[in-house]
Each structure stands twice: as C-alpha cells, then as structure tokens.
Amino acid sequence: MMRVLTNLFLFFKEGFSNMKVGKTLWLIVFIKLFIMFAVLKVFFFPNYLKTNFKDEASRSNHVRQELIHRMK
Amino acid sequence: MKLLDLSLLDWSRAQFAMTAMYHWLFVPLTLGLGVIMAIMETLYVRTGNEEWKKIAKFWMTLFGVNFAIGVATGIILEFEFGTNWSNYSWFVGDIFGAPLAIEGIVAFFMEATFISIMFFGWDKVSKNFHLASTWLTIAGATLSALWILVANAWMQHPVGMEFNPLTVRNEMVDFWAVISTFAINKFFHTVFSGWIMGSLFVVGVSAWYLLKKREVSFAMKSIVVGSLFGLVSSLLVAFTGDSSAYDVAQAQPMKLAAMEGLYEGKSEAGLIAIGVLNPAKKEYNDSINPYLFKIEIPKMLSILGYRDQQAFVPGIINVIDGGYETQSGVALSFAEKHERGKAAIESLKAFQQAVNKHDDATAMIERTKLKKNFSEFGYGYLEHPSELIPNVPIVFYSFRFMVLLGLFFIALFGTVFYMSSKNKMEDAKWLQWVCLWSIPLGYVAGQLGWTVAEMGRQPWAIQDVLPLKAAVSGISSSSVQITFFLFLALFTVLLLAEVRIMLQQIKKGPEID
Numbered sequence: 001m002m003r004v005l006t007n008l009f010l011f012f013k014e015g016f017s018n019m020k021v022g023k024t025l026w027l028i029v030f031i032k033l034f035i036m037f038a039v040l041k042v043f044f045f046p047n048y049l050k051t052n053f054k055d056e057a058s059r060s061n062h063v064r065q066e067l068i069h070r071m072k
Numbered sequence: 073m074k075l076l077d078l079s080l081l082d083w084s085r086a087q088f089a090m091t092a093m094y095h096w097l098f099v100p101l102t103l104g105l106g107v108i109m110a111i112m113e114t115l116y117v118r119t120g121n122e123e124w125k126k127i128a129k130f131w132m133t134l135f136g137v138n139f140a141i142g143v144a145t146g147i148i149l150e151f152e153f154g155t156n157w158s159n160y161s162w163f164v165g166d167i168f169g170a171p172l173a174i175e176g177i178v179a180f181f182m183e184a185t186f187i188s189i190m191f192f193g194w195d196k197v198s199k200n201f202h203l204a205s206t207w208l209t210i211a212g213a214t215l216s217a218l219w220i221l222v223a224n225a226w227m228q229h230p231v232g233m234e235f236n237p238l239t240v241r242n243e244m245v246d247f248w249a250v251i252s253t254f255a256i257n258k259f260f261h262t263v264f265s266g267w268i269m270g271s272l273f274v275v276g277v278s279a280w281y282l283l284k285k286r287e288v289s290f291a292m293k294s295i296v297v298g299s300l301f302g303l304v305s306s307l308l309v310a311f312t313g314d315s316s317a318y319d320v321a322q323a324q325p326m327k328l329a330a331m332e333g334l335y336e337g338k339s340e341a342g343l344i345a346i347g348v349l350n351p352a353k354k355e356y357n358d359s360i361n362p363y364l365f366k367i368e369i370p371k372m373l374s375i376l377g378y379r380d381q382q383a384f385v386p387g388i389i390n391v392i393d394g395g396y397e398t399q400s401g402v403a404l405s406f407a408e409k410h411e412r413g414k415a416a417i418e419s420l421k422a423f424q425q426a427v428n429k430h431d432d433a434t435a436m437i438e439r440t441k442l443k444k445n446f447s448e449f450g451y452g453y454l455e456h457p458s459e460l461i462p463n464v465p466i467v468f469y470s471f472r473f474m475v476l477l478g479l480f481f482i483a484l485f486g487t488v489f490y491m492s493s494k495n496k497m498e499d500a501k502w503l504q505w506v507c508l509w510s511i512p513l514g515y516v517a518g519q520l521g522w523t524v525a526e527m528g529r530q531p532w533a534i535q536d537v538l539p540l541k542a543a544v545s546g547i548s549s550s551s552v553q554i555t556f557f558l559f560l561a562l563f564t565v566l567l568l569a570e571v572r573i574m575l576q577q578i579k580k581g582p583e584i585d
C-alpha cells in the first residue's frame with residue numbers, strides 16, 4: 001500500500017516539476033477559481049432563497065407567493 | 073399584481089447570455105480537439121510511428137491550454153441560477169438535482185483522474201493504458217456536457233415531471249421521458265458541432281504551418297485527420313440538425329415560425345433558402361408582407377418539419393389564434409391558454425388556502441384542477457399575445473447563417489480532404505488561407521446555433537410553463553449590472569490569456585514539451 005502511494009506521489013511530483021506551460025496554466029486556474037469562489041460567489045452571488053429564508057417551508061412559500069402575485 | 077423591474081429582467085438575461093456565450097467559446101474546442109488528439113494517439117499506438125506521438129502531444133498541449141482556461145466557467149451559470157433565477161431554480165430543482173450531482177461526481181472525477189495520466193503518464197504507463205486514459209478524459213468531458221444539455225432540452229420540451237403544489241417544485245416521475253429524443257438530438261447536435269470546431273482548429277493551425285513552410289509533414293498528417301474527422305462531423309451535424317428541427321416543429325411551433333419568418337401558416341410550405349425580412353413589419357397581425365425578398369425551396373419546410381410534403385406548418389398568427397390540427401388535437405388559441413394559465417395559478421392559490429384551513433376535500437379539488445391546466449401554467453403571466461413572439465429577425469438570420477456555415481464546413485472539409493489525398497494541399501495557398509480564417513467561423517456557427525435555440529424560445533424559461541418574468545428573482549437590477557461587468561472583465565481576461573498562450577505554443581511548434 002505504501003509503495004503504491006509512494007509511486008503515486010512520485011508520479012505527480014515528476015509530472016508537476018516537468019511542466020512548462022502547465023505551471024502558467026495552473027496559476028491561471030487557481031487565480032480564476034479564487035476569484036470565482038472566494039470573491040464572486042461569496043460577495044456577489046449569495047443563493048437568494050437560502051440567504052433570505054431559513055427553511056424549506058419558508059422558501060417554498062416565498063416562491064408560491066411570487067408565482068401567484070406575478071400573474072397578470 | 074406585483075410590478076417587476078423590467079431592467080432587472082433585461083440585465084439578468086443579458087448576464088446569463090454573456091456568461092453562456094463566453095463559456096461556449098471554450099467547450100466546443102475541448103470536445104472536438106479532445107477526440108482528434110485521441111485519434112492521433114490511437115494512430116501512434118496502432119502504427120508505432122513516433123511522429124504520430126509528437127503530433128498527438130502537440131495537440132494535447134493546446135487541448136490542455138483550452139481546458140485549463142475554460143474549466144469551471146460554466147459554474148458561473150449555476151451561481152446565476154441561485155441568485156438571479158431563484159424562482160426558476162426552486163421550481164425545477166427536483167428534476168435536475170440528482171442527475172447533475174451524478175454528473176458532477178462521475179464525469180468530473182473521470183476527467184480529473186485520467187487527465188493527469190494523459191499529461192504526466194507518457195513513458196510512465198503502458199501505451200495502451202495511456203491511450204485508454206486519453207479516450208476516458210474526452211469521454212468524461214463529453215459526459216459532463218450530457219446532463220446540462222438534457223436540462224436545456226427539458227426546458228424547451230418539459231416532460232416526465234409532475235408539479236407538486238405543496239413544495240412548489242416539479243418532481244421527476246419518468247426518468248426516460250426526460251431523456252427524450254429532443255434531449256438526445258440536442259446532445260449529439262451540440263457535441264458534433266464541437267467536433268467541427270476541433271477540426272477547424274486543427275486544419276486551420278496546420279494550414280498556418282504550411283503557409284509558413286514549417287512542420288510540413290506534421291501539418292499534412294494533421295490536416296488529413298482533421299479534414300476527414302471534420303467532414304464526418306459536419307455530416308453528422310446536418311443529420312442531427314434535421315432531427316432537432318423536426319423536434320422544434322412538434323414542440324415549439326412558434327420558434328419554427330420565427331426561424332422561417334412565417335406569419336401565416338400554410339400546407340406544402342416552402343423553406344426560405346435565401347431571404348430578407350421587411351423591417352417595416354411591426355405587428356404580427358398587420359398586412360405588411362414580412363419579406364422584401366425570398367427564394368423558397370418548395371414544400372421543403374413541410375417535409376423537414378413534419379415528414380410530409382402536404383403538412384400544414386403553422387405561422388406566428390396560427391400559433392396565437394390556434395385552431396389548427398396537431399398530433400395531440402386542435403391547437404388552443406393564446407386566449408384559451410391564457411385563461412387556463414390563470415385558472416392554474418388561481419388553483420395554486422386556492423390549494424394553499426385550503427391546506428392552511430385543513431380542508432382536504434377542497435385541496436384535492438384544486439390540486440386536480442391545477443394538474444389539468446398545468447401545461448398552460450405560464451400563459452397566466454402573459455398579458456398580450458405579442459409577448460409569445462421571439463425576436464424574429466435575430467432568430468431568422470441566425471438560423472440562416474448557421475445553416476450556411478454548416479454547408480460551408482462540409483464543402484471546406486470535403487475540398488481539403490480531397491486536396492490532401494491528391495497531395496495538392498501543400499501548394500494550394502488560397503485553400504490554406506481559407507482554412508486559417510475559417511477557425512473563427514466555427515465559433516460563430518456555435519454561437520448562432522445557441523442564439524436560435526435560446527432566443528427562439530422566448531419568452532419562456534420553461535416552455536409554456538414558466539416565462540422569464542416569473543422565473544427571475546426579486547432582486548435589485550443594479551447588483552446584476554455590477555456582476556455583469558465583473559464577469560465581462562473576468563472572461564475577457566481569460567480569453568485574452570487563452571489566445572496569448574495558444575499563439576505562443578503554436579509559434580513554438582510541435583517540438584514543445
């Protein structure tokens with residue numbers, strides 16, 4: 001088991017250390033994911049129903065009222 | 073009646089469209105280039121020719137650039153569902169929660185596992201194991217497109233669900249109905265269009281090498297594979313496009329009418345091959361001729377839409393007025409559907425009041441009435457029949473240019489493959505330039521396809537059941553405007569980074585690591 005894990009570790013270690021363009025790409029991926037999940041999701045995209053209503057019943061009740069009152 | 077901020081709806085739509093369109097710049101190249109690099113590696117494994125290995129590794133590097141920059145851009149759409157489209161998200165939650173979770177687990181981990189073997193495993197695992205990893209990587213990427221396309225198809229043709237007025241959610245009652253022919257055709261049409269994008273990219277970049285008189289053997293081999301794969305893909309796209317249009321004729325007659333600029337329906341309807349719409353036509357029921365100019369293929373619309381040259385194809389006026397025969401009976405008018413929609417919404421209200429009073433008998437009656445009228449639920453939110461009509465010029469021209477580009481791709485790949493097989497490609501400078509400048513056309517065709525699909529189904533978030541005006545959250549439009557520009561900046565930076573890194577790698581050529 002330890003041998004498998006060691007080989008796996010070495011596989012990824014060598015793979016990452018031999019990367020050229022890949023290092024730039026990983027950097028872009030991490031920056032992008034940070035902006036998306038740590039900034040945009042947290043500060044700009046709260047889940048509207050989860051943020052404003054505490055349980056499933058109040059969320060379904062809110063959507064029901066929205067659907068009823070938006071009728072023309 | 074609660075007044076809705078109309079700018080909120082417009083900004084929410086614009087933001088979703090912008091995010092989806094940017095996302096769709098990355099996805100098709102991943103789908104197409106992935107299969108082509110796997111084919112090239114297969115040729116290496118089958119022949120033992122090291123040049124194929126070099127070719128496969130080069131395209132794999134470009135695949136990696138596109139994959140890395142594009143990965144997770146679709147997640148932003150899910151953010152928007154939760155914030156901007158919370159009524160919609162709640163309304164459909166139970167239909168797609170489980171399948172999308174399965175997709176997330178299976179496809180994402182499949183991709184994540186095998187992509188590392190694909191990039192790091194050269195000379196470390198056996199040839200066959202590496203090849204299997206490459207194929208499984210692209211299989212995972214393709215699979216990750218499956219459920220979101222099934223979800224989109226369901227929004228265009230909602231089936232296999234039952235609305236639960238207690239939870240105010242649709243619940244899946246027939247899984248196999250959700251995997252409708254509508255969904256299957258959409259999936260394959262979309263994936264094959266990605267294959268075309270990959271082929272255009274490979275052929276175009278290889279043509280650039282020929283123009284520069286660099287890497288000639290590499291470029292010629294890539295062109296042969298890319299053009300043959302592109303030709304097959306283009307024909308498959310045409311085939312699935314025909315099936316998709318047939319589905320649209322059955323489930324979304326208004327979209328088909330908008331695609332054709334057809335206001336008054338007719339039997340033995342012709343397909344507009346070339347046409348110019350009359351900008352003076354402002355109302356659906358005015359007497360102004362909708363076309364300034366048109367060339368029709370006789371009876372073709374009836375054949376393509378209904379597989380019958382005599383078939384009646386309803387126009388925009390017919391869809392609004394009803395009264396024509398459909399597979400499920402006589403079509404209802406807008407006024408009738410509007411009444412049924414209002415009755416369904418009233419039943420939802422009365423049902424809840426009865427539940428609150430513990431009046432089970434009334435609740436049961438209202439639930440039954442709601443179920444009976446639910447297929448027209450969304451019409452209760454529309455005031456005027458003109459709200460049913462999508463933007464006809466955008467849909468009409470987008471459809472025509474998409475089809476025109478599809479035919480161009482068949483001709484291009486056929487010509488390139490023929491010239492390559494006759495060893496004439498290397499000297500055909502004009503064709504090399506055409507190939508190079510055709511790369512952006514693949515992106516244009518994909519965007520036009522989505523424009524037809526999404527603009528054509530307006531005003532619906534879910535066809536006939538939920539219009540966008542009922543689906544949008546009651547939030548401030550200014551917050552949507554801010555995030556619109558944030559996304560615009562983020563995606564533009566990502567796109568510029570992709571183009572820059574891609575160009576660097578292409579200039580380095582296939583010797584790169």
